[in-house]
Each structure stands twice: as structure tokens, then as C-alpha cells.
Amino acid sequence: MALAATKFASTPEAFSPALIARIAERARDTRAVAIAGIFHAGSGHPGGSLSCADILATLYAAELNIDAANPMDAARDRFILSKGHAAPALYGIWAAMGLMKQSEAVRLRKLGSRAQGHPHVLDMPLAETSTGSLGQGFSVAIGMALGLRLQKNAARVYALLGDGEIQEGEVWEGAMCAAHHRLSNLCTIIDYNKLQSDDRNANIMGLEPLADKWRAFGWHVQEIDGHDITALLAALKTAADCGDQPSVIIAHTIKGKGVSYMEDVPQWHGSVKLTRAQADDAFAALGLPATTLDAMLEGAMEVRHG
Amino acid sequence: MALAATKFASTPEAFSPALIARIAERARDTRAVAIAGIFHAGSGHPGGSLSCADILATLYAAELNIDAANPMDAARDRFILSKGHAAPALYGIWAAMGLMKQSEAVRLRKLGSRAQGHPHVLDMPLAETSTGSLGQGFSVAIGMALGLRLQKNAARVYALLGDGEIQEGEVWEGAMCAAHHRLSNLCTIIDYNKLQSDDRNANIMGLEPLADKWRAFGWHVQEIDGHDITALLAALKTAADCGDQPSVIIAHTIKGKGVSYMEDVPQWHGSVKLTRAQADDAFAALGLPATTLDAMLEGAMEVRHG
Amino acid sequence: MANAAPQLIGTSGDSLREAFGKALAAAAQEKTNVVVLDADIAGGTGVHHFRKAHPDRFFQFGIAEQNMMAAAGGMAATGLVPVVTTFAVFCLRAVEQARLSIAYTKRNVKIVASHPGLDVGPDGGSAQSLEDMAAFRAIPGMTVISPADPTEMALATRAVLDFKGPVYMRTGRSPSENVYGPDHRFEIGKGHVLRDGSDVTLIACGVEVARARDAAILLEAEGISARVVNMATIKPIDVALVARCARETGAIVTAEDHNIYGGLGSAVAEALAQTHPCPVEFVGVNDVFGESGEPQELAEHFRLTAPFIAAAARRAMARKRA
Amino acid sequence: MANAAPQLIGTSGDSLREAFGKALAAAAQEKTNVVVLDADIAGGTGVHHFRKAHPDRFFQFGIAEQNMMAAAGGMAATGLVPVVTTFAVFCLRAVEQARLSIAYTKRNVKIVASHPGLDVGPDGGSAQSLEDMAAFRAIPGMTVISPADPTEMALATRAVLDFKGPVYMRTGRSPSENVYGPDHRFEIGKGHVLRDGSDVTLIACGVEVARARDAAILLEAEGISARVVNMATIKPIDVALVARCARETGAIVTAEDHNIYGGLGSAVAEALAQTHPCPVEFVGVNDVFGESGEPQELAEHFRLTAPFIAAAARRAMARKRA
Numbered sequence A, B: 001m002a003l004a005a006t007k008f009a010s011t012p013e014a015f016s017p018a019l020i021a022r023i024a025e026r027a028r029d030t031r032a033v034a035i036a037g038i039f040h041a042g043s044g045h046p047g048g049s050l051s052c053a054d055i056l057a058t059l060y061a062a063e064l065n066i067d068a069a070n071p072m073d074a075a076r077d078r079f080i081l082s083k084g085h086a087a088p089a090l091y092g093i094w095a096a097m098g099l100m101k102q103s104e105a106v107r108l109r110k111l112g113s114r115a116q117g118h119p120h121v122l123d124m125p126l127a128e129t130s131t132g133s134l135g136q137g138f139s140v141a142i143g144m145a146l147g148l149r150l151q152k153n154a155a156r157v158y159a160l161l162g163d164g165e166i167q168e169g170e171v172w173e174g175a176m177c178a179a180h181h182r183l184s185n186l187c188t189i190i191d192y193n194k195l196q197s198d199d200r201n202a203n204i205m206g207l208e209p210l211a212d213k214w215r216a217f218g219w220h221v222q223e224i225d226g227h228d229i230t231a232l233l234a235a236l237k238t239a240a241d242c243g244d245q246p247s248v249i250i251a252h253t254i255k256g257k258g259v260s261y262m263e264d265v266p267q268w269h270g271s272v273k274l275t276r277a278q279a280d281d282a283f284a285a286l287g288l289p290a291t292t293l294d295a296m297l298e299g300a301m302e303v304r305h306g
Numbered sequence C, D: 001m002a003n004a005a006p007q008l009i010g011t012s013g014d015s016l017r018e019a020f021g022k023a024l025a026a027a028a029q030e031k032t033n034v035v036v037l038d039a040d041i042a043g044g045t046g047v048h049h050f051r052k053a054h055p056d057r058f059f060q061f062g063i064a065e066q067n068m069m070a071a072a073g074g075m076a077a078t079g080l081v082p083v084v085t086t087f088a089v090f091c092l093r094a095v096e097q098a099r100l101s102i103a104y105t106k107r108n109v110k111i112v113a114s115h116p117g118l119d120v121g122p123d124g125g126s127a128q129s130l131e132d133m134a135a136f137r138a139i140p141g142m143t144v145i146s147p148a149d150p151t152e153m154a155l156a157t158r159a160v161l162d163f164k165g166p167v168y169m170r171t172g173r174s175p176s177e178n179v180y181g182p183d184h185r186f187e188i189g190k191g192h193v194l195r196d197g198s199d200v201t202l203i204a205c206g207v208e209v210a211r212a213r214d215a216a217i218l219l220e221a222e223g224i225s226a227r228v229v230n231m232a233t234i235k236p237i238d239v240a241l242v243a244r245c246a247r248e249t250g251a252i253v254t255a256e257d258h259n260i261y262g263g264l265g266s267a268v269a270e271a272l273a274q275t276h277p278c279p280v281e282f283v284g285v286n287d288v289f290g291e292s293g294e295p296q297e298l299a300e301h302f303r304l305t306a307p308f309i310a311a312a313a314r315r316a317m318a319r320k321r322a
């Protein structure tokens, strides 16, 4: 195997404070790039980008078998952001991991940018597929898991879904299908932030009892705090080793997590236009100075004019 | 209320031997018309028509508030055959109940016939909607249940689904929706004959644990023998009075029921061409002489030439 | 400051979706059988106005467009007039539901789709529907409408509610200029000559109408007299008007924020082929997907703006002389 | 006797779906990265042949077309060549999945749809897809093919597997006459002149090719020389051939087992409008739904048979003289 990266989660070093600190730092950087991008774009979905930053950081920094020197190696694990509107966070973690230039990640939603409003695989191959229409990324992940297994490729497939997203029937078609085909190489994570576009899930279309639904559809189910990096690491490790079932991790999260005034406020789902003051406050909440935002924006301007 | 029919199931007379015998007779006639129609057409789906005959007979003979003298009364209960390929059985029960001419019911799948290959509401208003594409009838039933409730119409809505049909994601979208909206005026019956088009459910796409799935989606669940008329009567009565949840009756059935050589044989799903000998044997299995088949076919010919 | 409410993009201002949402809420005052179906996107489609005015007639289906579409057929069967709303691109995952449970059953359902075409802007190619008019135009008995501006949108909203039968109507996301004054009239199935001309006819729908008008102004400066037709009803197309334009001007340009295949351009080409064949140039997205960018930027990039329409007019005119 | 196996309708015999199924199974011998996706309908689509020959590469998705369609995109991403199969009408509930997870991502997926048009027969209007060519033609970058007979179907099956990119291909349910001998050649994007003629050109696809040929024979008896073109590739349409036919014969009839809106007729009308405008008459289903009946009966009832094509040819010719 040509890949250098190791699955930290499967080694004793996995849960070291150093690893957790590294992941937390990546998560913070992910959030910062996401906010900078949304501010720079004048549109985009902050709430759902922030809620999944810890999940993305844990995946990329510790779980996915992706080598920055050769990211498209055939043996790489696949990650699909099925809730494609959280693209700013995906670009954020890529930037944090050196898989995308930070300046490109911040130059979000601009004509000609590789950081399209929703992930587009032809612009960023590591997106694995193009998303933005809820439900489809999950099905694509299932197809990949089937295709990899047929070709005896040991890579694993991960898909991150929104809670609102799982109202799509396509997701339950896929859930039934993955269980039927015993896709143990598939791990689904649900960013269970309790909010969707217009309101709380409970008001739009209630999802509970959510774990029961997945269990009844034949999945191995774990429920964790999606902002607890240790819990994420442990759950991903368990998921990778749970027999012949596909595995779902229901990650309880807070929409807007990390930017206090956005937390659990439906209106910050997006697509919103941030004011400079709001962006500054967001950076402050993340523990970053406004100058960091300035630097990021400057980088993005250079891409545009470079 | 202008309707003459009563809901037998809700009266003490409900479970009288006379009622059960009447329903059983209707079910047999339903099967006979379905077989005659499929033979006459030279195509059609016998297996799934036969498996649901007892369900249809119980519904129409004892549960649905439909007055043959004024079948389209606004206060009527609605029944939708979501598994539309069982149309021959629907026409069969209508013929048995005097809601459609038997000759028209047998003149199945012919150009200009009201007995279209799949139920079409513009030809037979009592179909309530047009089906044939699995999953859709269920959603239409949900829309009707919402619409009736909004307009304070106390009519109930019934939908019959195939087991293979519930692999459609649309069904789970609908299941979530009906529970969210507390559609207690909706009753779904699943013709759980364990077979679908090509093979057993278990081989195509496993459905178990099926009751758990519906419970996890917020439904009141009953499991019964779908050929036991007493059990059907009781379950429908319970469903009509189960609080603020929609109700599903998982009716365990045998595909091809009543025609021994078709029972539980996947190949008789259809669309098949019956030989005369096969049709005769089917009638014999139903306890009917070949002359009954001749009479039915003659009637259908008259419609054509009349 | 920071914890003030977020600015939602375009939910205020004169977008077609806002015009639709307001007109719908107003019309529903007296039309008490109108109900609205939403798939968790009311803020984007304009029906938040209806929800506020008529909460009891607003039905939430969650992010589940197939069930919503077919359920609309069921609601219509009970005598209601359902207005099903989502983004145009998500209508494409319920085409068969619209076909069977609405059109085949002749249900009086209005499918109103926001966010069509490049006008969607920064969300990018995944969200920019370039196929919806083609897909819905092919469904037997489905009327297809794409109004030009907020004024016409309000009129069309009323007209489709008055009309009996299934309709697919496009609104639009971006703030949109009014090409019409308050005395405009809208009739389903009739094109409207926005500006007369004799050398070439520019037939447009939706956001392209204003651009076609601008193209006519550009052409006028060169001494070319371009007629501008707003063909807000794509199906049934106004065959008589199309034929008359061909007869009178001899060359036609169509302009739409849609793939060049299957939409307005096709409908016009079909009408001409059956009546008065003449050269046509098609302005639209050239069988590629869109991308992120501001709507106006994208319109330029994908060659949908007035100068491109004017250039197409010159090409069409050159062909008529050939 | 009675408990003999049932006769399945049309799974044997020379239907396009059977020809497809057999050719696919054969081609997959050497093309080891071809996989088939089925939605519980393999007996109807012809892929039971593939399942038998290559069980390990046959994937069952159950009655769940959306997931199947998008999953095909995922399988393609791993280097496989997925062939997604279902009835044409059920492809309409996965248009957006084909759009995003196959076309937008440029995946090498072949969508092969059986049971198109009135050719479906007794199942009736709900199952008779009249919209699929329009819907899939509008998806950017999607190639659309509808071969004429079993011989061409086998060639086309190989050709689409050799071709890199998303394809939507129609097969057919009913036994279908061979209009071609064994030396026929098929090339994606090229129409084929089946019969030459100078007064009018009949451009057809799918089951209508044989009927167009019969119409030409009818016309010949009246002294009318009709050219017959099999336009098996609807997209990209063979613009050069369409233009040449217009130039050389001056009048065109299109014939397809599809709605007259959005399919072959539209593609031809668009090509003509851009090159050599001329009178066209459209033979197809006239924006209504089908119904139960035998395919030939339905073709007569809905005016798709040779006499109607011949009548359309006379109308088109009359218009060229006008």
C-alpha cells in the first residue's frame, strides 16, 4: 500500500491528548475558513457548516486513509458530504489538511472558483461526487461501497448526512439497500443538529425515534455527542469493526456550533449574507483575531486577480 | 348522512358467520373475475391479485362506507389500490359488489375498456386515483386524508400496498409524513405475500423486521393473517379507533392464494398469459365450474361487440 | 450588531418568487380552497407569505418531494386547489409523480418552481435547473408558464388559480426588473408583443424577456428593427403569433434561461416547422451545466445577455437573406 | 398442464429488450467492468440474460429507482461501467438523480430503459412513457439513443459500452421486425438512410422506423419518392443529415413512439431551424396519455402507423409547394 497515513483511531495513540488537540485545532480552522468563505461570497449556509466541523475534522485528521501527497490514490477511503450545502466546511477541512489551498477555499461561490456553492467533483476530485440535492450523496456512497467491494478494494466509504436530509425517501431506499447488501465498508454519520431549513425537525417533519428507524432498517447504530472528539474517534473505530452491517453514527450536534449567536437559531441555516461585524464576531467566538479574517480574504482576492 | 351502508365491523353483527360467509363468497367471486379477466386479456398479474382478494372483499363488503346507489358521494370512504397491478382483483370486487358490470370487469386490458391494465380514475372514478407506478397511490391517499380532514369530512382513507412496493422511498416519505400529521383517518394495509416481481422479498431486498420499521416511523401496527376474514374485520375495527396515529395492518398472505398451482410461486407474479387449461384449473380450485368461466367470457365479448 | 437577524438573500425585493408569494397569499383570501404544499423551503419559494396569511392551509411535507407531489394529486381529488412549491431542480425528482398522480388523473394542481436556470446564481450548477421546462412540457396536458417580471408574475398567479388543470410555472430567484407597467394583461396561451419590429423577432420567456428588450434597443442603434415577444406560456405555445412573426419578420431568435434543448426554443421551432419555417437562432444554455457566480455574471459567461441575443439576431437575419 | 410454468409475455422472441439483454450478456464476457443494476424487473428489461451469465456483476436494488440511479454514479466512480435498467416510465422518477449523480459528474453510466411508448401495450397509460426522450435530452451531456430493430439494438448495445459518457437508451417491449440485415452498421450520432427518395424524408426512431419504411412503400404506389432515415441517435442529432434531407427533399415527417413535444420531432425541428428551415409534420402521440390495448391496435388508434405517416408526408409535401 502506497499510503503513508495511518488510521490513528485504531492505534493506542488514538485518543492521546495531542491527537485530540490537533483535531480540535483543525475543527476551529475549518469553522474559520467556512465563515470567511461565506462572508466573502455574500451567501452560503453557516449553521450546518459549523455543526459538522468537529465531525469533518475527526474524519480527515484521524480516520480517513487519505495521503495529502497522493490524495486520489485508488486505495483512499471515500468521504461524501451528502449534505452538500455544508460545502464551506468541507473546503475548510481540506484547507486545514493541506488538501486545498486556503485561498481557494475562501474564494467560495465565485465564478470560476473551485469552491463551488455545492461540492463539485469535476472541480475538486476529492469531493468524490457532486452534491447539493439532498439524499443523492448517500446513494452514491452506497454505489461506491458496492463497487469497491466487488473490486476487492479495502477502502471504506463515509457519508455525512443532515437530519433534514433523511426525510428524503431516497435515503430509506439506500438504508434498506445497504443493509441488504451487508455493506460493512459503509459508515454513515448523521449531523443531528435538530434544525433544517425553515425550522426544527420536530416542527417540519419529526424524525424520532431516529435510532429505532435505523435499527429497524438493519443498521448498526451508535449515538454520540458530535462535538466530543473522543466520542467521535471511538464511534468511528467501532463502526469500522461491527460485523457485516453498515454502520450509522447519530451525532448529536448544535447547529451553528462555535459561533455563539448562531447556535441553535434556525435563521442561520442560510443562505445568508454576513455583515463584516457578524464575521468579526464569529472569528472572535472562535478565538481568532479579525486580522486572521483579513488575511484569509486577502488570499482569496489574490486567487481572483492572480 | 345520505349513505345507506353501515360499517358492519363496528356493530355486534360484525363477526356473524353470515357476514363472514358473505365476504368469503365475494372474495371467491373476486378471484374468479380476476382470473377470467387475465385469461381474456392474455396478460396481467394473477399472483398479487389473488393474494389480496380476501382483503378487498372484507374492505368493500364490510368496512368501506360506500353506497352502490351513490358510490361517489362525498362522504364515502376512499380506497386506493396502490399496488395497481392487482387491478383484476379490484375490478373483481367491484363486480362482486355491483359497483362495476361483471362483463366490463372481465374485459380487461382491451382497447377502450374501462378495466384498464392498471386502475385509471378517469375510467372508473371509484379508483380514486390512477396507479401502476408503485408508491404513488400511498402518497395520494395521504393527500386525500389531509384534504378530507381540512374540510371536516369524516370519511376514512384506505390504501393497499404490496410488500415489494414498500421498497420505494416514496413510501417512507409518506410514512413519516402521515405520522407527523397524525393522520388517524388513514389506514394502510400491506399485502405481505413475501414475493415481488422476480423473487422473494428476502432475496430481492429484505424487509424484515417490517413491523419494527412501521413502529419506528410512528404508526400503529397490527399483524394478522390476511386470509382470515375475522382477523381482518377485527384489525380494521381496531385501526379505525387507535388514537391519533395512522394505522398499518401487515396482512400475511400467500401470493396466488386460492389457485393451488400458483400459490407461493414467484413466476405467477405476472404479467402472464394463461392457457385455457390453466384458467379451467384455476376455476376448479375456486370451486367453480368451467361453464362459469365461459359465461364470464361471453359477457365480456358482448361488451366488445355491443 | 452581530447577533442581529441574518440577512436572507433575496427573500425581500422584487424577485419573481416574492411577487408570486405575495400574489398567492392575496388571491387565497377569497379562493378559500387554495392550499400550499412546501418541502422545507418556504423561505426560498415565496410561500412564506401564504404561510403567514393562511397557516391552516399551509402543509409541510418536509424534504420529500416525491410524496409531496403525489399527495398534491390526492388533495386536489378532495376539491382543494393545491399549489406545490419547491425549487425547479427538485421538481425533477418528482416528474413521474407529476405525470401519474397529477397529469394522467387531470388534477387541478399548480406546480410552482422557484430557482430556475442560471438565475439561481451562487448555489451553482447542481441547483440551476436547465431541464425543467423540457421535462414538464413533455407531460401530456401539462401547461407550462414562465412569466417575465413581478407584475406579470402576480397576474399569472391569479390566472393559473382561475385556470382548471395541471400547470407547471417557473418563478425566479433574483431581483427582477419590471418590464411591464400596471396595465399589463396576462392570458394563458397568448404571447405578448412587448415591442414591435419588422426585421427579426426576439421571442423570450422569464428573465430573458428584459434582456431581449435590451437587445432590441442595441439593434435599434444599428438600424435593425427587432420585435420582442414575451412568450410567457411555453405550452400551449401561441402558434398563431409565432407564425405571424415568422411571416412578418422572416427571422427569429429565442431566448431562455434553460438548456437550448426541449424548452422555449424547441416549442417555437416545432410551431414554425408546422406553419411558417424560417431561420431561428437559439439563445440558451448550450447543453452544459451552470456554475457558481452572480446571476448577471453567469448570464454573460453563458452568453444569455442582450449583446448575445443581438448577435443571434444578426445571424438569423443573415440567414434569411441567404 | 395447468401447473406448467406460466407463459411470460414477450420475454422470448425478437423484442428490442431481449436483443439488448443478449448483446449485453455477450459483450460483458470481455468487458469485465460492466455491471448491471436492476430494480426487481430483470425479466422485463432483458437483463435476466446478464444475470444468468454474470451473476456476480448483477446488482439488485429492489423497487427503488432513485437510489439505484444515483448509486450507478457511485459505482462508475470506482471504475465500473454500470448499466442501469428499468422501464422508461420509472426512469422519470429518477431524472434528478441521473442529472446530478450521473450527468453533472460526467459518469460513464448507461441508462437502458425498456417499455417505452405505446409499444408497452396492455399495461396501459400509466406505464407507457411518452416523456422520457424529452426529459433525458434536456440533461446536459446526455446522449439519447433509440435503436430501430433487434439487429441495431445489438450493435447499439456494444457501441454505448464502447462510448465513454452518460447515455440514455430506449429498448422496446414488443416483438420487433428486423429492418436491417446482418451487415448493418451503427454509429452513435449518425442517422442512417434506410431507403432513398427525393420528394419527402421520413425521419423515425425506434419502432417507428419499420412503420416509416412501410409508409414509403405506400407512397411509392402513389408515385411519391420518400426517403426514410433511421435517426437512432436523438441526441446528438445528425444535423448534417437532417439539413441535407431538407435541402434535397424539401419536406420532412418525423415519427416516434413518444409525445410530439420534446423528442425526435423537436430535435429535428431545432436542427432545421438552425440550418435549412422546411415544412415538418410530426407523427407521435398528440399530447395525450396512452391506454390499454395491443401495441399495433394502439399505434393505429393513436395514429402512429404507416398510413398516418404517409398522410403526414402528403401534408408536408403540399406545404412545400405552398
Ligand SMILES: Cc1ncc(C[n+]2csc(CCOP(=O)(O)OP(=O)(O)O)c2C)c(N)n1
Pocket: A045, A047, A048, A049, A051, A083, A085, A132, A133, A134, A135, A161, A162, A163, A164, A165, A166, A191, A193, A195, A196, A197, A255, A269, C039, C040, C041, C063, C090
Ligand atoms: C432534494 C433537496 N430538497 C431541498 C433542498 C433545499 N435545502 C437545502 S439545505 C436544506 C435543509 C437541510 O437540512 P439538514 O439536512 O438538517 O441540514 P443541516 O441542518 O445540517 O444544515 C434544504 C431543504 C435540497 N438541497 N435538496
Ligand SMILES: Cc1ncc(C[n+]2csc(CCOP(=O)(O)OP(=O)(O)O)c2C)c(N)n1
Pocket: B045, B047, B048, B049, B051, B083, B085, B132, B133, B134, B135, B161, B162, B163, B164, B165, B166, B191, B193, B195, B196, B197, B255, B269, D039, D040, D041, D063, D090
Ligand atoms: C415504481 C415502480 N417500479 C417498478 C414497477 C414494476 N413492478 C410491477 S409489480 C412489481 C412487483 C411488486 O411486488 P409487490 O409490491 O410485492 O406486489 P405483489 O406481490 O402484491 O404483486 C414491480 C417491480 C412498478 N410498477 N412501479
Ligand SMILES: [Mg+2]
Pocket: A048, A162, A163, A164, A191, A192, A193, A194, A195, A196
Ligand atoms: Mg439539520
Ligand SMILES: [Mg+2]
Pocket: B048, B162, B163, B164, B191, B192, B193, B194, B195, B196
Ligand atoms: Mg408481494
